[in-house]
Amino acid sequence: MELRDVAGALWRQKVLVILVLVATAAAVTAGLMAAPKSYTSTATVAATAAPDTATSSEDLDDLRGTLGEVANSRAVLEEVQTRLDAPRTLDQLRRAISGAWVEGTILVQVTVEDGDPQTAARIANLVAEVLPLHDPSNGAFLFTTSNPAQVPLTYSSPNLLLGIGVGALLALVLAVSAALVRDRRATAVAGIPSVEAAASAPVLAQVAAPRDPTTLPALYPGTTAASVFRQLRIALEAEASTEPVHRIVVTGVTTADVNVWLGANLAISLANAGRRVLMVDGRMGERHGKPIVGGPETTGLYDVLTGGELDSALSPGPVQNLTVLPSGSWGGEPTDVLIETRFSEAMDAMAARFDVVVVLAPPLDVGDDARVMGRGGSMLLAVPEGSVSAAQLRTHVGRVRTAGVRLLGTVLVTRRAERVSA
Numbered sequence: 133m134e135l136r137d138v139a140g141a142l143w144r145q146k147v148l149v150i151l152v153l154v155a156t157a158a159a160v161t162a163g164l165m166a167a168p169k170s171y172t173s174t175a176t177v178a179a180t181a182a183p184d185t186a187t188s189s190e191d192l193d194d195l196r197g198t199l200g201e202v203a204n205s206r207a208v209l210e211e212v213q214t215r216l217d218a219p220r221t222l223d224q225l226r227r228a229i230s231g232a233w234v235e236g237t238i239l240v241q242v243t244v245e246d247g248d249p250q251t252a253a254r255i256a257n258l259v260a261e262v263l264p265l266h267d268p269s270n271g272a273f274l275f276t277t278s279n280p281a282q283v284p285l286t287y288s289s290p291n292l293l294l295g296i297g298v299g300a301l302l303a304l305v306l307a308v309s310a311a312l313v314r315d316r317r318a319t320a321v322a323g324i325p326s327v328e329a330a331a332s333a334p335v336l337a338q339v340a341a342p343r344d345p346t347t348l349p350a351l352y353p354g355t356t357a358a359s360v361f362r363q364l365r366i367a368l369e370a371e372a373s374t375e376p377v378h379r380i381v382v383t384g385v386t387t388a389d390v391n392v393w394l395g396a397n398l399a400i401s402l403a404n405a406g407r408r409v410l411m412v413d414g415r416m417g418e419r420h421g422k423p424i425v426g427g428p429e430t431t432g433l434y435d436v437l438t439g440g441e442l443d444s445a446l447s448p449g450p451v452q453n454l455t456v457l458p459s460g461s462w463g464g465e466p467t468d469v470l471i472e473t474r475f476s477e478a479m480d481a482m483a484a485r486f487d488v489v490v491v492l493a494p495p496l497d498v499g500d501d502a503r504v505m506g507r508g509g510s511m512l513l514a515v516p517e518g519s520v521s522a523a524q525l526r527t528h529v530g531r532v533r534t535a536g537v538r539l540l541g542t543v544l545v546t547r548r549a550e551r552v553s554a
Contacts, residue, residue: 160299203231432460
């Protein structure tokens with residue numbers, strides 16, 4: 133989906149977007165207000181070297197680091213607990229108090245985090261008072277509290293700026309998602325009339341999306357599932373009666389395996405009718421998912437387009453009269469260039485040997501491969517119901533026709549029981 137499509141959906145669903153933004157903002161605000169608050173206060177102790185000390189400056193710095201670690205030692209905590217007028221356990225004090233030497237200075241900072249702002253400042257100042265009593269330097273320091281702890285004016289946790297930022301991002305994501313989902317439901321094509329109006333082409337069949345796209349119901353003539361593709365073949369032949377069709381490119385408008393499933397079953401149905409059919413897997417490259425596997429020691433379409441022999445790339449299909457040309461092993465050459473420069477010539481050679489060539493092409497929203505493959509041939513377009521807007525379908529169909537491709541018709545893929553349009 134392009135950026136302008138997203139912008140259009142946001143504009144059309146602007147009321148929903150505003151409601152989602154307001155609701156999310158209210159929820160984030162309520163969450164921040166209801167969250168437990170904690171307050172941070174810091175006292176700074178200056179540990180100056182005593183005039184008569186013989187300790188080196190490097191050792192003094194090490195001792196200041198040790199002094200920071202002593203700030204929440206058991207001895208300091210017990211002394212602070214006895215002087216503190218608020219009830220706090222030793223574990224609570226240990227989690228609340230932290231000390232650290234400010235590198236490059238003579239300062240040791242004592243930081244306290246507590247649920248009460250006055251208590252946080254009181255504990256920090258008590259630690260600053262008690263710390264000299266547990267001096268690890270044996271008199272090498274002179275202590276002064278350079279910056280007593282002050283009562284914090286606002287809480288430090290939860291982080292207000294972080295909460296607002298995360299809330300804003302969440303609101304934006306939810307608003308965009310809600311707008312796109314509602315816009316798609318409101319504008320997506322649903323039903324034969326809307327598809328035919330948007331595509332300016334007949335709906336040749338309406339089938340249910342398969343639970344397993346690897347199934348081939350056309351292999352079992354006489355069954356209800358196989359009759360769907362038989363009727364699709366008849367509708368397709370009727371549509372092409374005024375002009376013979378030797379190449380049918382089967383593709384879809386959205387990324388899915390349904391067009392591959394549709395094309396494979398159509399190829400089998402054509403072969404069951406006595407046509408000599410070649411099914412070509414045109415999905416070359418790693419981005420197009422799992423390819424159709426050919427027979428042992430066979431190559432594929434990629435190899436044919438890079439100069440390989442066609443016969444060595446062909447594999448027998450699952451029914452009589454059906455031959456399969458897999459996509460082959462991608463060797464690294466740009467597939468879009470191969471399709472644009474060599475595909476048409478290769479198709480002419482294949483059409484001379486078979487009655488119908490059915491090409492399984494990548495979806496239209498993936499790239500231009502399907503449109504290029506359809507030049508000089510015809511296209512059958514799978515349209516999943518409720519998955520594409522009328523505007524998007526018109527755009528895809530317009531690009532197909534601009535490329536000189538004959539659009540025989542569409543197949544509406546639904547989640548309801550299969551039925552075929554008359």
